[in-house]
Amino acid sequence: MNIKDRMIMEEYREQRDLFVKLGETVHSMLRSIAKCAGIPVMSIEHRIKDEKSLEGKLYRKGDSYQSLDDITDILGARIICYFNDDVDKIGHLIEQAFTIDRENSSDKRALMKADSFGYLSLHYICSLPDGADYPDELCNKRFEIQIRTMLQHAWSDINHDLGYKSQFGVPRAVTREFARLAGLLEIADNEFVRVRDDMNRYTEETKRKIIENDADDVLIDxxxxxxxxxxxxxxxxxxxxxxxxxxxxxxxxxxxxxxxxxxxxxxxxxxxxxxxxxxxxxxxxxxxxxxxxxxxxxxxxxxxxxxxxxxxxxxxxxxxxxxxxxxxxxxxxxxxxxxxxxxxxxxxxxxxxxxxxxxxxxxx
Amino acid sequence: MTINKERNNDTLTLAIEGRLDTVTAPELEKVVNEETADIKELVLDMNALEYISSAGLRVLLAAQKKMNKQGSMKLKGVCDAVMEVFEMTGFADILVIE
Structure with missing residues (x-):
């Protein structure tokens, strides 16, 4: 580890408690965003990058970072939704609630080539909004928020476990299997939305028939x-x-x-x-x-x-x-x-x- | 009415003895409000419960709603007289009765 990396590690140790505090604040904001919008989510989680993981990142990314402030995922938060159209709804709300670093945020779905299948998730690099009542030392810290569906999460988690961080070493056959699974899960994600929409349409139609006294043949369910x-x-x-x-x-x-x-x-x-x-x-x-x-x-x-x-x-x-x-x-x-x-x-x-x-x- | 409490990890068992009526229901309500914040399962042992009134039903309904949000609630050892009240009021469809 070179001197610059050692200084980054030292900064990390000094500021870790601040990130813990920031994590709690962000977590609570995300919970409130989903609740107020009435969007069902499977989970909201956050983590502070541990020392070993940061060391690994510094080793892999070489000269990319000059100071701890350049690393945007010391605090990472994640919202896992049930339906893929909720990813965009929550994304929109996050854009309103936080200050967004557009240059470093990315929509992995849009970046994916039309004929490829793989990691799909919406990533924002954010900081706490200006003008709100947050302590100054928390407001200048950037963090990452990922939004994805539970199927995208399953794919990503298993992919990660089997070697996401050393992509080059993954055998071609395994990469192909993962691409096929990503395609399958993308279809399943769309199908879940269709099933939900069909169910909502059926509910509305049934309600209308019952209210209008036109439900004689409607089966009991x-x-x-x-x-x-x-x-x-x-x-x-x-x-x-x-x-x-x-x-x-x-x-x-x-x-x-x-x-x-x-x-x-x-x-x-x-x-x-x-x-x-x-x-x-x-x-x-x-x-x-x-x-x-x-x-x-x-x-x-x-x-x-x-x-x-x-x-x-x-x-x-x-x-x-x-x-x-x-x-x-x-x-x-x-x-x-x-x-x-x-x-x-x-x-x-x-x-x-x-x-x-x-x-x-x-x-x- | 007496309430015996037994805590086992995430499960709280309340053994209720006697009559659950207008006079005693607030006592059960207090226990449910104060002791269920961090539990996942609430078991109401009703083996020694002889009678339940509307006030008791209201406390059970509130407890069921609370536990639906954080885990589960079940009733066990319900005697015929109390079961009849649950059935005639439709509460047998709300409560989980073993």
Whole structure:
């Protein structure tokens, strides 16, 4: 190691604590950027280059550096995203939040030749923004921020482990394998975006159909059922009636757990569910009233509407007690308890029917 | 109501005994707020819990929401009477019950 490199190493040891402080500040800013923009990220990480790694860099890069300030990755931070279009969104936010050293920043994606496949990542060389309330000694330090997808990260990490820093020594066949994998992962990254966009389109379309009462043929799944429970007028009225029994507050929860139960009852589409509600609302309400009235339970989950509707469908749809127990066991996971509940359900149904008949004869 | 606490690495087990109602729920709420900051799993042992009211359900709901963000929460040893309350209120679909 020459004198200049030894001086750089000495500077590094003196300033290491400052970089640790800077790392914490940058990390917290990145976390806040992703959170405020609502962009899901797999991880945000940062590291301070260790002594051995810096020595290696000085050895490899020869005369490139005159002082520690010339080395821009003593602090390196990285944001790993799920989707490749989020890389640009986060990049844009980073350009707004930090002072960017354009000359030394690079978009490895744009630098890649059109017919090559390899390392893809967006790199910024930054410093803390001027005019903000950061200590002066932190503001003049440059650092690197890398943004990439989790697949780009996997490729880069494995590539790095197998010899990134001595590219010239990697056998041609291995380089070719890595290029092929990079191409494969680039396609996979684009496909994930397409799947996400398709999913969002399906969700929007399903919501529109349900709101416009045009969802008769829409199959029941976690999206359609959730939207139906949240926005269908008749279902909301029913949930409201249940809440009124004990003046309960309603906690909206995803009704996904009811999909197997609805399938058991052969309720396959939103239309089937709407008709089940129409047929059974009164009976379901009476069952709920018997269970909840006087309980002083003034908090309910929105799913109770499905619970009582399914039970009303069981007893009014021709199931016997044994079949009802089989149905209840889908959610109760204890056959004896399911059998007890089925028995109680049929008893309640018989009482409701009897009361109905008594009421009718009273009127006559 | 009594709450016995047992910490094992990232797991906190709270064994709740007695009644979880308007009077006692704040006590459980306090324990959950004060002792779960750095844990990954919260286990509520309900073997000796005899009764739960709406106030108890609210504390469990808040604890579940908190633990969803930092790990997981599960209930074990739930007796029939308490289980019935979970089922009739729809809380059986919110809570993880072993």
């Amino acid at each position: 976690m999206i359609s059922l959730d939207e139906y429970m949240r926005s269908n007028g008749q279902m909301r009225d029913f949930i409201g009636r249940l809440a009124a029994i004990e003046k309960s507050e309603i906690n909206e929860i995803n009704p996904e757990a009811y999909i197997p139960q609805l399938k058991w009852l052969k309720i396959e589409t939103i239309g089937d569910l709407a008709r089940m509600l129409e047929r059974n609302e009164e009976l379901a309400y009476k069952l709920a009233e018997r269970v909840l009235k006087g309980s002083e339970l003034d908090i309910l989950a929105s799913n109770v509407a499905l619970r009582f509707l399914c039970r009303a469908q069981l007893v009014s749809g021709g199931c016997d007690e044994k079949q009802a127990a089989e149905f209840i066991a889908l959610s109760v996971n204890n056959k004896e308890r399911a059998a007890r509940q089925a028995k109680r359900l049929f008893k309640m149904y018989a009482d409701i029917e009897q009361e109905g008949q008594d009421g009718m004869s009273g009127q006559i």
